[in-house]
Amino acid sequence: MTDLPNRIDIVEEGPREGFQIEAGPISTAAKIELIDALSSTGAQKIQIASFVSPKAVPGWADADEVVSGFSPRHGVEYTAIWFNERGMDRAVAHKGKLSNSAAISLSASEAFSERNLRRDLQGQRAAMVEYVRAHMAAGVPVERVIVMASFGCNFSGRVSTDAVLTAVADGLAIADDNGARIQTVTLADSMGWCSPSAVRRLVDAVRERWPDMSFALHLHDTRGQGIAAAYEGIRLGISKFDSAVAGLGGCPFAGQPGAPGNIATEELVLLAQEMGIETGINLEAMIETARLAERIVGHPLPSALLRSGSLKAFLKDN
């Protein structure tokens, strides 16, 4: 395990992922309570809102109120996502509280692009050129490329490694051509197809082509393979992961209501701890926050660890 990182960086996406898919309605105050609880766990990056059309994602109609209302903690980076200039303008209005770093979003699946981004691949590429230009003009850095549907697509089946490589290359070229410097490329398992084997295949392929790029994994635990897939990622030296407290989340456009969401942050933290890898997150505090998340949404969430609790209570003498 020579590639093993000393530390993994986790972007906690529970609020953004969770509140976009929960039937709700969940009060603005409850959203803020979860964000403030998360910032007390040691989480250093928290994705707290989505500036999208309230028609498309009613759960985020109150994004501005949520961002206005939470209490920023020193040393924590708060991020949001958006897909167009209108979203950018809303995010920029919260400069100071929100990190304004933006991401180029592409899909490795045309069918998912059409459903989730409402444009075919070519249309989305063209839109992202305009998006990057608008951000550069507004002084908002574009630092990430996100490739959705990197592991498979509920609308078109398996996604080839070539399709992912093409999307990564497209994203990097759009950035390059327009003066943006990409720091991270995220391979996103938008619909819960990941497995350790698939992580290995994909990570090997992107690394071979872009040996100096930093890749992140955004994995869903839809079929019980999420933590195993994250483990394979860590083994391969991937040190950036997205996850969601309690396993909140899931994509409202995945065509699969009720399927479990993101890998649970607390389960990822336990995995890392047992490997001797730092996350900066206090496991007990994250489990407590997972329980809070469950109370807020009002139904059981997928994380097994939130139900079982950590091993701490049992570690009597050691």
Add this chain to the structure above:
Amino acid sequence: MTDLPNRIDIVEEGPREGFQIEAGPISTAAKIELIDALSSTGAQKIQIASFVSPKAVPGWADADEVVSGFSPRHGVEYTAIWFNERGMDRAVAHKGKLSNSAAISLSASEAFSERNLRRDLQGQRAAMVEYVRAHMAAGVPVERVIVMASFGCNFSGRVSTDAVLTAVADGLAIADDNGARIQTVTLADSMGWCSPSAVRRLVDAVRERWPDMSFALHLHDTRGQGIAAAYEGIRLGISKFDSAVAGLGGCPFAGQPGAPGNIATEELVLLAQEMGIETGINLEAMIETARLAERIVGHPLPSALLRSGSLKAFLKDN
């Protein structure tokens, strides 16, 4: 991944594990229905009952009726467990329907031995000597050693690798001294402490000492690490696993009611399939059986895959 097996052998323990811990009561007919459904999935080994005291494990008071009632399928091996001669006699009475192979059960934790086996380590070793002798005298082969609490103990904390090595050595010596030929040593995570790192540590240690022995893993998914731990086991070349349909199960003596049970068979099968490894089990049939298990117990079971379904519906063109 040079050690990767072509095939893994799964012992389906859902009936035995599940009905010992479910609050129930679950009818004998429902238990039989689950067993017969499991045998139609392609599962080749099914552990269907526990011949234990009905006072200690009320859920198995009807073990004899269950074993009498199920419909044996050609090519499937049906097993049961027992811990004493009384149990052996009950199992032998079902010869013909039940495989009569027995196991030496030891614990790597003294505290768990006292609670689960009702004897300290020395007492359990002595009892197992008598147990092996009685089985040899009755012509019942003793072919497995099971080391409970191999990954940690809710009553005494972490379990050292040395304690596991000692228990394995004790079990093998008891067999050897009394003419039993052990074919498999099972490292059992009785209380849900497993992680991929722990699997690696333990498998490396037992393999170094007994390079020619076949080791099996019995893992629980109590904290979301079970499939990742199984993955690490497969990576290391382990080819024998216990699991339970839908993630049924858990140990009634683990001091942790409500904690998730065994790794779910269908999630293990999906893991293997994605690695290109055979299990002989039809994934769709196992998922359907997981749904049957959920209907039988009358509450949600832990498997994510039983809720999400397989990828088959989405694999349109490939």
